[in-house]
Amino acid sequence: MDGKTYTYQSIARAVLDQGIDTMFGLMGDANLFMVDHYVRNCGATFVPVSYEGSAVLMALAYSHVSGKMGVATVTHGPALTNCVTALTEGARGHIPMVLLAGDTPVMTPQNLQNIDQRELVKVTGAGFEQMRSAGTAAHDVAHAFFRARVEKRPIVLNMPADFMWQEAVHETKTFKAFKAPAYVPEGDDLDEAVGMIASARRPIILAGGGAVEARDKLVQLADRLEAPLATTLKAKGLFNDHPFNMDIFGTLSTPAAYEVIAKSDCLVCFGTSLHHFTTDRGALMKGKRIVQVNDTVTEVSKNFHADAALVADAGLTAGNIVYWLDEAEIPASGFTRELDMAALTAHPPARATTAKDGFVNFVHALDRLEEILPQNRILATDGGRFMTEVWCRITVPDPKSFLVTANFGSIGLGLQEALGAGFAAPNRPVVLFTGDGGFMMGGINEFNTAVRMKQDLVVIVCNDSAYGAEHIQFLDRSMDPGLAMFDWPSFADVATALGVKGVTVRSADELEAAIVEIENRTTPLLIELRLDPNDVPRMRI
Structure with missing residues (x-):
């Protein structure tokens, strides 16, 4: 030079x-x-x-x-x-x-x-x-x-x-981003929100992705109220270790949790825009007071108009609410004393024997994988009809260890985000659940990147040989779903051809053999779950 x-x-x-x-x-x-x-x-x-x-x-x-x-x-x-x-x-x-x-x-x-x-x-x-x-x-x-x-x-x-080839004089430049939290509201709006919370007999604290950093303050508020905690999908795992964690709120709740939510008389929502999946298109909001706290004004009342809305920092506001509850000597609601949390968070199990020959039962496979996948995993999910059962049954250590590629409703984005996560946390395994269509659309080309870059990656391809959402719609109208069906190549063979291990699972016994491969992996691993397209749970959204 x-x-x-x-x-x-x-x-x-x-x-x-x-x-x-x-x-x-x-x-x-x-x-x-x-x-x-x-x-x-x-x-x-x-x-x-x-x-x-x-x-x-x-x-x-x-x-x-x-x-x-x-x-x-x-x-x-x-x-x-x-x-x-x-x-x-x-x-x-x-x-x-x-x-x-x-x-x-x-x-x-x-x-x-x-x-x-x-x-x-x-x-x-x-x-x-x-x-x-x-x-x-x-x-x-x-x-x-x-x-x-x-x-x-x-x-x-x-x-x-x-x-690019013009001369430049380089000068180091960095601009500090503003980190001061949003203000704590005062006046009538705050008084109204505190009043609704103070009078509630069955309150629930709901945290979204915008309230992850406020976890401890939200726990403090929940404990003060004796209210259970729940999260939106994007905050999954935030309250893992809390005894009154209801897990995901909304269409992804267990049937028992859904009933408890329906009985609630007040929802105190932090850092969520109250998407219609969270509210079940408003059904879960009926008959209760809704308090919404969000630090972004465009997210307040974006999807649902709350009874009291505060544009404010989640943690500071939760702490402020506790202060005023104490000042007014408001008694705890006692709601958590009514709840059987084990029953509230239990998803219905499946039996391996219900699958047809040549297929593995999807729910049984998820339950077994939940038991044996590395506990310190990062979980990535692609789009597709399989995803809601994965979200409900496969746990994550915390929200930052959970990647949901569903913001735009596209399939074919999961494998790429799984790779990015691997570079962000090189000492942790990454587990990806993807569908057959999504893997063919955007995963198969970058699986080669995972092989080249020697990632600690377990890819589980849920292969029902169909575009599942379309398959369901055809069947719902008593139409031939043939156009939504595909005769894909063996994904396990593709992985093997790329120089790593590929395993096909067509039965409960083969699932157990695949589990051994997970435990003994030294390279990226692909597990192809062969699923009956007529025996995959419907999407719960």
Whole structure:
């Protein structure tokens, strides 16, 4: 090199300046020199993917599991259009990450790959940041990171290719993100909320993904009220060790828990937008007072209009409510004394013998896998009709160890997020449950990445040889489901062909043999559960 500093070098150093030493991506003419410098000169790690959208998904999972910023990079045009679904998934999940996207040279608008990248990004709900010049590259990278943190969504930094070999003067830039919690409300709204809680005889404390950091304060409030605790899907595992943990609230509750929720007279909801899966389309809200606390004003009354709504920090507000309950000497509700928690949280078991020849009973398989999968696992799930039983029956250590790729309703995103989680927590095993359609759509190409990168990954393919949701709809209308059926290749054989272990499970006995393989694994492992498409539980959403 000639001793000069070029823009591609400044961009790579700027990412490292943010404390990020792992980047996911696929190289092209607009980002290859930046990636090369990031690896060879900055000593960082680059994880090459097979498909551009995979890089974004891996970065999203990396952010969620590690708490650090996930970073991905792709080149321009079709590379960015291949990221649309992944960016939408991240934006709707409020997951911060930065995508360094090349752009076609400003001076060659006739470039075949030219597209209005700002407009493309806009429709996904992600943010767009334009790199202004070679001289502002480091500042623009730092500002993209800042925006991702405070806006809680993906930010795409647009990098024109013709900037890369322009000279730059690198200056380390970092912008501190605001961490002060939202205010504690005062006045009539707070008085009204406290009054509803104080008068409740059967209150429940509900925590969503936005209240995970407030766990201890929510437990304090629940104990003060003698109220059970529950979570939305995204906060699954938050109250694992609490004696009055009802687990997931809503359509995924056990029948017994659903009955208790229906009897409740007050729900105190923290960090949740009260999605219609959580409320069972409003059915679980009837006959009770609803107090909603959320630090994001757009999430308050987004899906349901509460009786009292506070735009505030979850932990500070929970503590404040306890203070006023004590000041007014409000007695505890005693609700938890009425509850049989073992019965409340028990999902109906299955018998292995109910499956037809050539198939394994899905619920039995889940119950056995729950018993033997590594306890310190990270759990990732793809989309599909199998997923709700997985969410209910497979536990997680905490919400950060749980990846739900259902923010946009897409299938085919789970394997990529599982890989990102593996890089975020390299000393922990990752378990992915995916359907056959999802694995074929987005998993099979990146399973090769798992093999190349030697990930500690267990992939469980729930293969009913169908697109399950469509199969159900055809049957519900007494129509032939044949168009929703597929004769896939053996996924276990595909795994074996890629150089790792693949196991097919067609019976309870073969399931036990697969369990031995889980315990003895030394490489990524794929287990193919062969399921009867007419004997898979319906989705509970």
